[in-house]
Amino acid sequence: MDKQVILETHERIQPYIHHTPVLTSQGINAIVGARLFFKCENFQKMGAFKMRGATNAILQLTQEQRDRGVVTHSSGNFAQALSLAAKSLGVTAHIVMPENAPQVKKDAVLSYNGLITECESTPEAREAVSQRIADSNGLTFVHPSNDIDVIHGNATACLELLEDYPDLEVVIAPVGGGGLLAGTALAAHHFGQHCKILGGEPFEADDAYRSLLSGTIETNASTRTIADGLRTHLGDINFPILKKHVDSIIRVEEHDIIEAMRLIYQRLKIVVEPSSAVALAAIIKQKADYKNHTIGVILSGGNVDLKALPF
Amino acid sequence: MDKQVILETHERIQPYIHHTPVLTSQGINAIVGARLFFKCENFQKMGAFKMRGATNAILQLTQEQRDRGVVTHSSGNFAQALSLAAKSLGVTAHIVMPENAPQVKKDAVLSYNGLITECESTPEAREAVSQRIADSNGLTFVHPSNDIDVIHGNATACLELLEDYPDLEVVIAPVGGGGLLAGTALAAHHFGQHCKILGGEPFEADDAYRSLLSGTIETNASTRTIADGLRTHLGDINFPILKKHVDSIIRVEEHDIIEAMRLIYQRLKIVVEPSSAVALAAIIKQKADYKNHTIGVILSGGNVDLKALPF
Numbered sequence: 333m334d335k336q337v338i339l340e341t342h343e344r345i346q347p348y349i350h351h352t353p354v355l356t357s358q359g360i361n362a363i364v365g366a367r368l369f370f371k372c373e374n375f376q377k378m379g380a381f382k383m384r385g386a387t388n389a390i391l392q393l394t395q396e397q398r399d400r401g402v403v404t405h406s407s408g409n410f411a412q413a414l415s416l417a418a419k420s421l422g423v424t425a426h427i428v429m430p431e432n433a434p435q436v437k438k439d440a441v442l443s444y445n446g447l448i449t450e451c452e453s454t455p456e457a458r459e460a461v462s463q464r465i466a467d468s469n470g471l472t473f474v475h476p477s478n479d480i481d482v483i484h485g486n487a488t489a490c491l492e493l494l495e496d497y498p499d500l501e502v503v504i505a506p507v508g509g510g511g512l513l514a515g516t517a518l519a520a521h522h523f524g525q526h527c528k529i530l531g532g533e534p535f536e537a538d539d540a541y542r543s544l545l546s547g548t549i550e551t552n553a554s555t556r557t558i559a560d561g562l563r564t565h566l567g568d569i570n571f572p573i574l575k576k577h578v579d580s581i582i583r584v585e586e587h588d589i590i591e592a593m594r595l596i597y598q599r600l601k602i603v604v605e606p607s608s609a610v611a612l613a614a615i616i617k618q619k620a621d622y623k624n625h626t627i628g629v630i631l632s633g634g635n636v637d638l639k640a641l642p643f
Numbered sequence: 644m645d646k647q648v649i650l651e652t653h654e655r656i657q658p659y660i661h662h663t664p665v666l667t668s669q670g671i672n673a674i675v676g677a678r679l680f681f682k683c684e685n686f687q688k689m690g691a692f693k694m695r696g697a698t699n700a701i702l703q704l705t706q707e708q709r710d711r712g713v714v715t716h717s718s719g720n721f722a723q724a725l726s727l728a729a730k731s732l733g734v735t736a737h738i739v740m741p742e743n744a745p746q747v748k749k750d751a752v753l754s755y756n757g758l759i760t761e762c763e764s765t766p767e768a769r770e771a772v773s774q775r776i777a778d779s780n781g782l783t784f785v786h787p788s789n790d791i792d793v794i795h796g797n798a799t800a801c802l803e804l805l806e807d808y809p810d811l812e813v814v815i816a817p818v819g820g821g822g823l824l825a826g827t828a829l830a831a832h833h834f835g836q837h838c839k840i841l842g843g844e845p846f847e848a849d850d851a852y853r854s855l856l857s858g859t860i861e862t863n864a865s866t867r868t869i870a871d872g873l874r875t876h877l878g879d880i881n882f883p884i885l886k887k888h889v890d891s892i893i894r895v896e897e898h899d900i901i902e903a904m905r906l907i908y909q910r911l912k913i914v915v916e917p918s919s920a921v922a923l924a925a926i927i928k929q930k931a932d933y934k935n936h937t938i939g940v941i942l943s944g945g946n947v948d949l950k951a952l953p954f
Contacts, residue, residue: 353664355686374912375666594949601685601945603912634912638905638954 335522342488345387348420352376354496357599364616366625369500371493374604374634378444381489381512381632382413388485389474390417398423403471405458407433408561409633410476415446426471428462436637477511478567486515493628494523502622505630506610507531507540507581508562510570516630517577531581532614534589539565541581544574558586558642561607561632582614589613590642605636646833653799656698659731663687663800665807668910675930678937680811682804685915685945689755692800692823692943693724699796700785701728709734714782716769718744719872720944721787726757737782739773747948788822789878797826804939805834813933816941817921818842818851818892819873821881827941828888842892843925845900850876852892855885869897869953872918872943893925900924901953916947
């Protein structure tokens with residue numbers, strides 16, 4: 333059933349998203365000893381895969397719900413994605429952001445006509461404020477990663493990759509909140525040919541790794557990783573999908589993430605955010621296991637502070 | 644006649660080069676008030692358009708000449724291009740580099756099997772040493788920009804761009820040694836439809852601007868520009884082509900180059916070297932003249948020291 337839903341989702345969101353290109357590098361292939369195919373969601377509208385899920389979530393609303401608007405809490409790419417998707421569809425988006433969010437992120441949301449409500453910088457405050465806005469105005473709350481419509485939207489990146497390269501033996505995506513990896517796993521399961529499904533995760537925020545080990549959702553005591561997009565935790569909708577379809581999660585050190593990021597800039601000549609580099613770092617770490625394999629790597633996004641590049 | 648030669652050149656070098664993609668950005672279009680099409684030679688093999696001209700120059704040699712090898716002087720992209728093109732074709736390439744060239748550039752040449760001969764860091768020393776190597780070993784000297792085979796090779800970037808977007812009203816390329824702009828001008832003249840041909844040049848190394856004004860080749864007393872690929876001067880083979888076909892050269896300040904480079908990283912999500920940003924900086928500066936035009940921008944390359952990004 334997911335198979336049909338993902339195809340319908342792709343059909344539905346197609347007018348609002350880019351079919352992103354797939355890049356390769358002989359240099360990186362030589363380093364890994366395998367053939368890597370990079371799905372470049374850094375070239376997606378607003379610069380990240382999040383545009384896919386946000387667009388799908390809004391398109392699933394009734395006209396009445398659209399008239400009332402949507403609300404989410406995010407200081408990252410989903411804030412921009414929901415704002416832009418809403419703008420494209422004539423819907424009002426309210427974004428709850430911590431008061432200490434960087435001005436550049438607020439500006440990006442404002443440039444897409446998102447309405448910002450500030451809150452204290454705690455998960456509890458974010459959720460409470462979002463709920464209050466939703467309740468008082470009859471808005472629909474859209475979660476950045478723990479929402480099945482968002483997950484199905486995210487799945488279309490891997491669907492496109494497998495349409496372009498049906499014979500991939502492995503697909504890997506970074507895992508933070510779990511929305512991208514869940515979508516990738518569904519797509520790889522239904523459209524791949526016995527395709528192995530991997531996640532890449534920083535040691536510094538390895539809740540997904542530990543959750544798969546224990547069988548219940550674990551959280552992070554701290555998240556001191558450069559991969560700012562992966563500092564979130566799993567939810568009850570995406571976790572069961574990961575449990576069912578993900579073969580393993582590979583954890584990487586911060587210096588491995590930075591080295592992989594440098595490789596991507598130097599060899600692929602593209603701008604990605606640190607979270608994207610986590611997937612390549614994971615494959616490099618375990619390269620002995622994937623010698624001569626064909627591997628799809630989802631590069632999640634390219635919204636990075638150019639003043640704060642780690643090299 | 645050039646028209647036929649460029650088509651044959653493209654046919655000849657095609658197996659050894661990438662047909663590079665063309666990217667667009669709604670954000671940049673909005674800033675310029677025009678429709679820009681970026682020809683991404685940063686995705687070319689070894690990371691720059693130079694691969695086209697170097698490959699063509701070697702393919703034009705007789706078997707006896709190939710057996711003897713080639714020599715050039717360059718501390719930049721042409722050193723890598725000639726080395727890689729030679730390696731692909733089983734030819735030996737000698738590269739004369741100033742003794743103070745950065746180790747990273749020497750390493751790149753070595754990685755493509757180029758043989759490095761060091762010389763003093765003056766134009767005279769470079770030329771004298773190259774000549775001595777050529778004479779003593781019977782090698783063929785290939786100039787990085789002032790060589791008609793190199794120019795025809797370079798022309799194929801704009802040829803591909805016009806095959807993809809035949810209706811461009813303007814094409815612009817950066818100008819340093821003049822080899823890229825000469826090739827671009829020939830292609831735009833022969834394959835464009837009354838396409839206006841522009842060059843972008845730093846004020847800090849504006850010899851091409853002054854040469855077109857005076858009608859003779861002018862040189863730079865100093866070349867203190869961040870656009871390291873444009874610190875060279877025109878030659879007697881490319882200058883007549885510029886005189887005949889280039890409509891005007893737009894000079895830009897260093898801060899304009901840096902701002903355009905930042906825009907390319909931020910909006911196009913790609914890695915380019917400062918020289919590439921000069922063309923966009925020029926269009927932004929003169930945007931009032933090109934309102935609503937369709938404009939092709941040749942992004943020359945992406946080999947940049949990531950530790951020394953200017954933002």
